[in-house]
Amino acid sequence: MPHSFGLRARTRYLFSRGFRNHGLLQTTTFLRTFRLGDYVDIKATGNVHKGMPHKFYHGRTGRVWNVTPRAVGVIINKRVGPRIIAKKIHVRTEHVKPSNSxxxxxxxxxxxxxxxxxxxxxxxxxxxxxxxxAPKDGFFVNPRNTEFVEVKPVKYELLL
Structure with missing residues (x-):
């Protein structure tokens, strides 16, 4: 574990783009419409640095509470000690996709x-x-029509 605690520390593989997924983003990423109350999954896209969420929120699902021209406000529950706090964050639309949850x-x-x-x-x-x-229904086993298998432990032999 390295001794550095920066904002994007330990995100080498977390924010990296997948194999053959580098380069420009698809246009559908920018054409999506988000409405208040929608459930969204936060998945940070590594090649867009603006509006990137903190690594804690990567892979989390939240609900949209605010929509701005290029970003979306999302409420996410965060466990802090014994409490669960509703956190409000703004994330650019490149890092957000509609949730199927x-x-x-x-x-x-x-x-x-x-x-x-x-x-x-x-x-x-x-x-x-x-x-x-419900549990499975009970049934009778006919011993004449069933084949019995004798199960016994294998004899231990020391192999040298």
């Missing part, structure tokens, strides 16, 4: 709404709560 949740909400509407039409009640997986 809520995709499964939103899909489940749409399916539940559809199920409730169909149940109301049929005059029934539907349970949309998630339930844990």
């Amino acid at each position: 809520m995709a499964a949740h939103l899909k489940r909400i749409q399916e539940n709404k559809k199920a409730v509407v169909e149940a109301k039409k049929a005059g029934k009640w539907v349970d949309v709560r998630r339930n844990p997986a």
Whole structure:
């Protein structure tokens, strides 16, 4: 562990660009629109030094609270000792991408709404709560149709 504690210390591989990913960024990076309340993943892009987040926030997911012409304000929870503090940081859009963390949740909400509407039409009640997986059903093993395997420990032999 080196004895230097700079802002970008120990980020040699963290902020480096991947194999064959050097050079100019794609135009989609600059054309993305972010709205308040969107969930975003912070992933620092090494070839854009302006507006780069601190290494702590690299790989974290937060929620957009402010949008400026070239940057996005993100709220991220940071654990400091026993507390969790909501940190507000501004990051340039090159270091931010939309998060898919809520995709499964939103899909489940749409399916539940559809199920409730169909149940109301049929005059029934539907349970949309998630339930844990039940244990496997019990069954009987027929000893005539099963092949038994004798399991025993391997004899120890000293090999020199």
